[in-house]
Amino acid sequence: xxxxxxxxxxxxxxxIKPATMDADREISHELWQKLFEAANWAPNxxxxxxxxxxxxxxxxxxxxxxxxxxxxxxxxPESEFQEIKYEKMAKNPFxxxxxVAIVMERDPKESVPEVExxxxxxxxxxxxxxxxxxxxxxxxxxxxxxxxxxxxxxxLGLKEGSRCLGLLYVGWPKEGTxxxxxxxxxxxxxxxxx
Numbered sequence: 001x002x003x004x005x006x007x008x009x010x011x012x013x014x015x016i017k018p019a020t021m022d023a024d025r026e027i028s029h030e031l032w033q034k035l036f037e038a039a040n041w042a043p044n045x046x047x048x049x050x051x052x053x054x055x056x057x058x059x060x061x062x063x064x065x066x067x068x069x070x071x072x073x074x075x076x077p078e079s080e081f082q083e084i085k086y087e088k089m090a091k092n093p094f095x096x097x098x099x100v101a102i103v104m105e106r107d108p109k110e111s112v113p114e115v116e117x118x119x120x121x122x123x124x125x126x127x128x129x130x131x132x133x134x135x136x137x138x139x140x141x142x143x144x145x146x147x148x149x150x151x152x153x154x155x156l157g158l159k160e161g162s163r164c165l166g167l168l169y170v171g172w173p174k175e176g177t178x179x180x181x182x183x184x185x186x187x188x189x190x191x192x193x194x
Contacts, residue, residue, distance in 0.1 A: 013130055014180040016138025018095035021171030027057075027097050027137070038131035044120035045112045051124040052103040053168075054156060061093035063155075064101070064167075068093075071149035089146065096169035102141070106161030121165055132170065136179075140169040 032055070039051060056064040068089035073081070093099045104121045106114065125141060132139045143166030146152060156164055173179070 009130055009134055011184065012179070013126075013133040014182065015140045016171075016173055016177075016180070018092060018140055018169040018171070020173055020177045021096045021138050021169065022174045023095055023097055023171060025097060025172040027170065027172070031135070031137070035128045035131050035137075039124040039128040042120055042124035042127050044123070045116045046107070048107040048112060048117060048120070050104050050107065050117040051121045052105045052162075054101040054103070055098050056093065056101070057098040061099055062090075064099050065090035065093045067152055067155035068144075068146050071146035071152035071155075072144070074151050075145045075149040089144075092142075092169075095171075096138075096140075097171035098169075100168040100170060101147075101156055102165045102168060103156065103158060104163050104165055105159060106163075108161075110161075118163075118165065125168065128168075136173070138169075138171055138173045142167045142169060 036053065039053070040049070042051065044050065069086055072086055072089050076085075102121060102125060104114075104117050106117060129139045129141075147164045147166050152164060153162075158164065
C-alpha cells in the first residue's frame with residue numbers, strides 16, 4: 001500500500017451517526033475479529049495494551065441502555081435533568097447493530113503515565129475505525145457524561161484504575177445513506193519546522 005492509498009483511507013474515515021445505521025443488518029464474527037485485530041496493533045508504550053472492548057449486541061443493548069439511564073441520573077444535577085435525554089439513553093443503543101464500551105485498563109504497575117494509556121486506547125479506536133471505514137461499516141464514538149459515572153463503571157465491572165472512555169456505535173449505514181464528506185483544513189498551518 002502506498003502513502004496515497006493510506007491517506008485516502010484516513011480521509012474517508014467519518015463518524016456515521018447511529019440514526020443512519022441499519023440496526024438489523026448483522027456484522028459477522030469474522031469482521032469483528034478483523035476490527036479488533038486492527039485495534040490491537042495500536043502503538044502503546046511498554047506494550048501495556050490498555051484497550052479493552054465489550055460488545056453489546058442483540059438483547060444486551062437493553063442492558064447498556066438501562067445502565068446509561070442509571071448513570072445519567074447519577075451524573076446529572078437535578079436542575080439539569082431532562083426526561084427526553086433520559087429516554088434517549090435507553091433508545092440510542094438500538095439504533096446501531098452493536099454498542100461497544102471502550103475501556104482503558106490501567107497497567108497495575110503504572111509503568112507509564114495514565115495519559116499515555118488513554119492515548120493508546122484512542123489509537124486502538126482509530127485503527128478499528130479505519131478498518132471499519134475500509135469496508136463501509138459505520139462507527140460513531142459517543143462519550144456522554146453518563147459513561148464516566150461510577151455506576152456505569154460498576155456495570156462494566158471495571159478494575160480499579162480503569163476507565164470507560166465512551167461507547168462506539170457500530171453498524172452498516174442504511175440503504176441510500178450518503179457517506180459524509182469533509183473539506184480538510186490546511187495541515188501545514190498547524191506545523192512549525194525549526
